[in-house]
Amino acid sequence: MSNRFDARFYQRFYMNPQTRVTTRDEMARRAGMVAALVKQLELPVKRILDAGCGLGWLRAPLLEAFPEATYIGLEVSEHLCQEHGWVNESLADYRPRGRFDLIVCYDVMQYLSDRESAQAMANLARLSRGALYFHAPTQEDWRDNADxxxxxxxxxxxxxxxxxxxxARHFEHAGFGVHVRRGVPWGQWELERSG
Structure with a gap:
């Protein structure tokens, strides 16, 4: 899979204004939203894992929001790992020392098989000791929301x-794609909760 995510892939989906799926500004807004919610929940953040970090556009805004934190970018693209120094490994197999206070897993699972995705989902629980921001396009998203x-x-x-x-096996949903690891103390007013 790492060969699939070569320089041409990132040029097409991230750098070319006519064909890009997102922008650096949109990713900075997303990082700001995640950071604001995690701060509102009073969850400490000392270690950040950006699983499937791509070009690393979340790195600077997350470190600005959490200046005491360390950031690890995890990526399967050999091209990007050589260029940016990310850890070259799949989320399904990643076994670092220690756990993370904030994990970002944005638009990764759709590139994994069902078996790999289930392994990666279980690994998110194993790696987390706090907050998880999770997003993956669904069948409904593809039908109704995707460009x-x-x-x-x-x-x-x-x-x-x-x-x-x-x-739901390991996390509680706090809103806007942010989930909190079960057993981690946090509070939320009743009308702030979904459902």
Whole structure:
């Protein structure tokens, strides 16, 4: 899979203004939203894992929000690991020392098989000691929300329930894609909770 994510892939989906799926500014806003919610929940952040970090556009805004934290970028693209110094490994197999206070897993699972994705989901629980920001496009997203002109269609789409059931085993949803590891103390007012 690492060969799939070569310089041409990132040029097309991230650098070319006509075909890019996101921008550095959009990713900075996303990082700001995640950081604000994690801070509101009063969850300490000393170690950050960006699983599937790509070009690392979340790195600077997350470290600005959490200046005492260390950041590890995990990526399967050999090209990007050589260029940026990320850890070259799949989330399904990653076994570092220690756990992370904040894990970002943004748009990774659709590139994994069902077996690999289930392993990666279980690994997220093993690696987390705090907050997880999780996002993956679902079948409904592809139908109703995705810009198919700029989105990579060579992906595996699953139902939201597939992800939610696996997340619920180890995490509680706090809102906007942020989940908190079960057993970690945090509070939320009743009307702030979903459902």
């Amino acid at each position: 198919r002109d700029t989105s990579d269609s060579n992906i595996t789409l699953r139902r939201a329930s597939w992800y939610r059931s696996r997340l």
